[in-house]
Amino acid sequence: MADETIILRVLRYRPEQDSEPTFQEYEVPYRKDWVVLDALNWIKEYKDGTLSFRWSCRMGVCGSCGMMVNGRARLTCNTFLREFYPNPITVEPLVNFDIERDLVICMDPFIEKLKRVKPWIIREDVKPVEDGPYEQSPAELYRYKQFSMCINCMLCYAACPVVGLHPEFIGPAALALGIRYLLDSRDQGWDERMEEVASHDGVWGCTFVGECSEVCPKHVDPAAAIQQGKVMATLDWFKRLLMPRGQR
Amino acid sequence: MRRPYRRPMPKTWWLKHPHYTLFMLRELSAVFVIYFALWTVCLVQRAGQGAEALSRFLQTMKGPGWILWHLIGLAFVLLHTYTWFATAPKVMPVRRGAEKVPDGVIIAAQWIVLLIVSVIFVVLLAATT
Structure with missing residues (x-):
């Protein structure tokens, strides 16, 4: 048991020496209770300290350790080696993102997209703190709660072919978050947020492949959020057409 | 040193996973929905030309080539229906x-x-x- 091993094929890219990424194989001890991230940490500790990858919480909460495991976008902290053993495991950085180094991707475009949907509560009338919180009933909370569970792991961006083909597409996680705020009864930023959500790069870019929802580790179902966003954007367009000066 | 590497997206991306392939087939299924709509228009037009034109049209449709073609079409239309119905609870x-x-x-x-x-x-x- 103790001397069983498994092969990890890891995509390496060292910008100072490599012109393009290449695979490197590592033989790693096999343990039934090890996840892919444990194996990567073992490599870094005992085999090759130069291997770079992101990770933090090790319990599927922080969203840092997303990688392509055998071609699928997964959190490496909850992807067990036993799922693949005795076959080798291929580990690559998330696709649809530029590679910064080894398994580390450049997430700048994602952060910019996140900012576009203004993921915070916008108020026209800001209450003083002593007046207490903006109240919300459980029913109002349930309207958006599922879409607020996103941990920004970006697996959905790696799973979405539209992101790969049309890099300006705001993408699943950011759009789901934008729609989460559109559905929030406390929010008053409908117009400015809808402008982004209903834009050419927004919900209309989505062709509903649906793979974003398949890979989501938090069951946010961004595909559902985006389709609901399309309905909201359509109704909004008609309302503006029929009542140009109307209040919502 | 920063020198981000951009990986090209292969043209065969939709063959990489069965879900992507199924998505492409679903998109293709829309063509068959339009085809059957146009076919129905043709049927009505023949019916308008009289009983003889209609029966000639229906006779042609009994050819094995047409039946095979329409069975393929039926499979695509059923896929279309299946995926469309599956969409409803997500959209509404x-x-x-x-x-x-x-x-x-x-x-x-x-x-x-x-x-x-x-x-x-x-x-x-x-x-x-």
């Missing part, structure tokens, strides 16, 4: 307080309605011929 979720009505209930309800409408059509068709 029904809530009862905290609880969401399960997706399966909404999908099943649509199939039942389709079945009822189909039965009515078949009965009406049988009654008139």
Whole structure:
């Protein structure tokens, strides 16, 4: 048991020496209770300290350790080696993102997209703190709660072919978050947020492949959020057409 | 030193995973929906030309090539229906307080309605011929 091993094929890219990424194989001890991230940490500790990858919480909460495991976008902290053993495991950085180094991707475009949907509560009338919180009933909370569970792991961006083909597409996680705020009864930023959500790069870019929802580790179902966003954007367009000066 | 590497997206991306392939087939299925709509227009047009034109048209459609072609079309239209019905609970979720009505209930309800409408059509068709 103790001397069983498994092969990890890891995509390496060292910008100072490599012109393009290449695979490197590592033989790693096999343990039934090890996840892919444990194996990567073992490599870094005992085999090759130069291997770079992101990770933090090790319990599927922080969203840092997303990688392509055998071609699928997964959190490496909850992807067990036993799922693949005795076959080798291929580990690559998330696709649809530029590679910064080894398994580390450049997430700048994602952060910019996140900012576009203004993921915070916008108020026209800001209450003083002593007046207490903006109240919300459980029913109002349930309207958006599922879409607020996103941990920004970006697996959905790696799973979405539209992101790969049309890099300006705001993408699943950011759009789901934008729609989460559109559905929030406390929010008053409908117009400015809808402008982004209903834009050419927004919900209309989505062709509903649906793979974003398949890979989501938090069951946010961004595909559902985006389709609901399309309905909201359509109704909004008609309302503006029929009542140009109307209040919502 | 920063020198981000951009990986090209292969043209065969939709063959990489069965879900992507199924998506492409679903998109293709729309062509068959249009095809059957146009076919129905042709049928009505022949019927307008008289009984003889209609029976000649229907005779042509009994050819093995046409039957095979329409069976392929039927498979695509069923795929279209299946994926369309599966979309409904995602696009228009029904809530009862905290609880969401399960997706399966909404999908099943649509199939039942389709079945009822189909039965009515078949009965009406049988009654008139």
